[in-house]
Amino acid sequence: MSKKVRIAGVVKESIVDGPGIRFVVFAQGCPHQCEGCHNPATHDSNGGNLVDVDAIIDEMRKNPLLDGITLSGGEPFEQPEAFCELAKRSKELGYHVMTYTGYTYETLLEKKDARRLCLLENTDLLVDGKFEVKKKSLMLKFRGSKNQRIIDVNKSRRDNRLTLSEIS
Numbered sequence: 001m002s003k004k005v006r007i008a009g010v011v012k013e014s015i016v017d018g019p020g021i022r023f024v025v026f027a028q029g030c031p032h033q034c035e036g037c038h039n040p041a042t043h044d045s046n047g048g049n050l051v052d053v054d055a056i057i058d059e060m061r062k063n064p065l066l067d068g069i070t071l072s073g074g075e076p077f078e079q080p081e082a083f084c085e086l087a088k089r090s091k092e093l094g095y096h097v098m099t100y101t102g103y104t105y106e107t108l109l110e111k112k113d114a115r116r117l118c119l120l121e122n123t124d125l126l127v128d129g130k131f132e133v134k135k136k137s138l139m140l141k142f143r144g145s146k147n148q149r150i151i152d153v154n155k156s157r158r159d160n161r162l163t164l165s166e167i168s
Contacts (some may be wrong), residue, residue: 002053005082008042008074010056013065018098018125018142019167020067023060027074027083032102036133038144042074053086060095068096068124077101077108080115087122099123102130105151105162118143126151126166141167 011017011024017091025040029046033040060066069090076083076099087097099119101108107130108120120126127143127150135145142150153164 002057003082003085004050005056005079005086006045006048006050006051008039008048010059010061013066014070015073016142017070018068018096020096021063021065022068022070022098023056023063023066023095024070024072025056025086026072027076027079029078030073030075030102031078032075032130034102034131034133036136037131039044039073044120045078048074053082053089056086057089057093059158060090061093066095068098070095071119071123073100073102073103077103077116080113080119083117084115086120087119091122091124096125097123098127099122102128104128105149105153105156120153121157123153125167126153 006028008026008028014022014024017024029045030043033043088096129148130145132145135147150165152163152165
């Protein structure tokens with residue numbers, strides 16, 4: 001039986017939430033509550049709907065054109081077990097996994113929370129850092145403010161040092 005994840009919703013096809021054609025899952029619940037957030041309805045951790053990870057995977061498999069899945073927010077790292085399962089199963093099916101978080105990569109590593117590290121380890125690209133309205137730019141690819149980074153998690157883990165993605 002798969003885990004349940006609390007989500008605000010999904011977008012079945014997106015070309016603005018990561019490279020290629022993406023299936024986007026919006027986590028429900030966010031402690032960051034950034035000023036100017038484009039998804040303020042996702043902040044309440046009691047909102048949204050509980051959905052089986054299996055149901056999301058089944059929906060993704062219906063579209064042979066998908067390149068990957070994007071885990072957005074809300075804050076996916078507030079539900080690390082369910083989002084880890086979703087990311088891991090997506091990777092097993094050959095999908096690229098991109099995750100957005102208001103936490104920094106360094107903070108996720110320093111906390112040494114095995115549940116959050118599982119999600120991080122099953123992420124290919126990580127957009128980290130809180131959205132900062134004063135650093136907002138519409139010219140940035142796949143991120144909202146200049147302080148946010150697109151991190152190549154696989155290279156960073158392999159080389160044991162933070163490596164930014166070439167797509168940023």
